[in-house]
Amino acid sequence: MSVPHQSKVNNRAPRQINRSVVLDLVRQSEPLSRTEIARRTGLTKPTVSAIVEELMRDNAVREIGTEASGGRPARMIEYNEERVAYLGLELGVRQTVVGVADARGRLRAEVAEPAIVGDPKAALRLLESLVPRALSAAEVPRSRIAGICAAVPGLVDQTTGECVLAPNLGWRHLPLRSELGALFGEPVSLYNVTQAAAAAEGRAGVAVGCDSYIWIYAGHGVGAGIVIGGRPFFGKEGYSGEIGHCRVEDKGPLCGCGRRGCLETFASISALERAFVAASRRAGRKAPQRKSLSAMVTAAKDGDRVARGVLAEAGARLARGVGFLINILSPQLVVIGGELMVAEDWVLGPMRRALPEHAVHADGVPIALSSLGERAALQGTLLLAMDNASRSYRLAAFPR
DSSP, X not given: OHHHHHHHHHHHHHHHHXXXXXXXXXXXXXXXXXXHHHHHHOOOHHHHHHHHHHHHHTTSEEEEEEEXXXXXXXXXXXXXXXXXXXXXXXXXXXXXXXXXXXXXXXXXXXXXXXXXXXXXXXXXXXXXXXXXXXXXXXXXXXXXXXXXXXXXXXEEETTTTEEEEETTTTXXXXXXXXXXXXXXXXXXXXXXXXXXXXXXXXXXXXXXXXXXXXXXXXXXXXXXXXXXXXXXXXXXXXXXXXXXXXXXXXXXXXXXTSOBSBTHHHHSHHHHHHHHHHHHHHTTOXXXXXXXXXXXXXXXXXXXXXXXXXXXXXXXXXXXXXXXXXXHHXXXXXXXXXXXXXXXXXXXXXXXXXXXXXXXXXXXXXXXEOSSGGGHHHHHHHHHHHHHHHTOSTTTTSOO
């Protein structure tokens, strides 16, 4: 009895793959004829016609008219971007952001509020209030949401959905995936913010076309999203890329993870703000009244040597962590993103100059600035919500 059942499963899998291939193509393209879909996918015309009819019954695609092609007019097929929508949740250190995307994964609206640190229950209540506001701004009913994905700046156990540690939020051993599922009444995908950002960069940023790259977050923390051979690398449980908690100085400052001398204690925004105050005092100057990254950047623009020195030191520290990753993984590209990149003029240069001290083949790996800005992680959650909900086989390596 088990053999026929297995045969049915095996017969069904190619149909699902073919449907996914066709749906992905139509979703990413301008209107196409069935003939053009068959040409681009390599599928037979009868197979394409059957898949298109099935997708039309599901309201995933629609016919929009005809196009003359020298013979019989071809009926054109387009993706129905109003059919479904997706929610992306970024539980950041400074802000909690909710975004709504259409069926193509394009952002329609976002709302944000200051993050709630140290109180997970209150943070979840904030999400509960932000989601209706985001849906209203996007003019999308809740019933249209087909997938939800969240990103958090901490260690996420992909096997259990537990946020094991988010030091900058004050969270430890929080069953976040199940809590979010209970809040919204449906499954919620959960990733580290750098993993989400890396997914977005490979789909819509400077890493498009790269099979192996590293996405470095430099902001309120420091971390890395790793993609190898076109697939995200999570490690055994999902903890890969935590370079912010690699020790770079034996007797360094205490880190939020409980250890000393972590890279994050030298290259995060809060670390730089403290360093700017300390360096100003050492230089015999009055401590800055505004202890913020923006004040430091303004000072650097005005030629302040202390501000520029602090930022350059952060770049040199980042080079050590990036160098470790380059030596181990040999990626095609390293992408730098995060809030610290508002100071790129004074951080990236020192980082590039210091890399040869830490990486054997530093000159062979380009260092690029993320083209997605501060919303890379949010964009990643929306794309991953879409991929997980539509059973796309392109990102099948991302767990649900």
